[in-house]
Amino acid sequence: GAVVSQHPSWVICKSGTSVKIECRSLDFQATTMFWYRQFPKQSLMLMATSNEGSKATYEQGVEKDKFLINHASLTLSTLTVTSAHPEDSSFYICSANGGRDSNQPQHFGDGTRLSIL
């Protein structure tokens, strides 16, 4: 089945550091990938839609200069949290559609736990 790989699984770094998270579709091509953020005990909140070869579409309230998204190939999207601060600490998870049909689920990476000290 469709597999999405997300790396790294967890990051602990100092305030002010920029952190890059990778999301790869391993056995299929994904023209669209999605980035979500999840706080403890809460639901997934869509941050942005990553489109291969074009600019990402950000949800209202998400700072595009803070959360840089690059989707340079059909199998890789990256999220860079620039100058991260403690309030950026969260669980970030990406997903990609498994196929063109409407009944295809989104396949998720295993997520990245980001802790900013």
Added chain:
Amino acid sequence: AQKITQTQPGMFVQEKEAVTLDCTYDTSDPSYGLFWYKQPSSGEMIFLIYQGSYDQQNATEGRYSLNFQKARKSANLVISASQLGDSAMYFCAMREGGGSARQLTFGSGTQLTVLP
């Protein structure tokens, strides 16, 4: 208005019994898909079952079935013969419109605990 509503923040079920997790949705789009995902404490999102708005029959996948009541806009997940490994957060989600390139909207989730 909430597009996906899950009214049960937490549920308990005895091992080997069946449990129903509620989900109601709101959309004016005639074409939509409903999904259920399981999220264990480790964080990964596991796809369980899908129901399309035009599907005539309720979806089933092993011990999972979806009780789809279109007129009532509900898509409840039924887990039969609960196992300890079923303890997790469960999310109902909807994708509006045809095709797969649209985003999913998630409900707030239900934390299921299976008791031995």
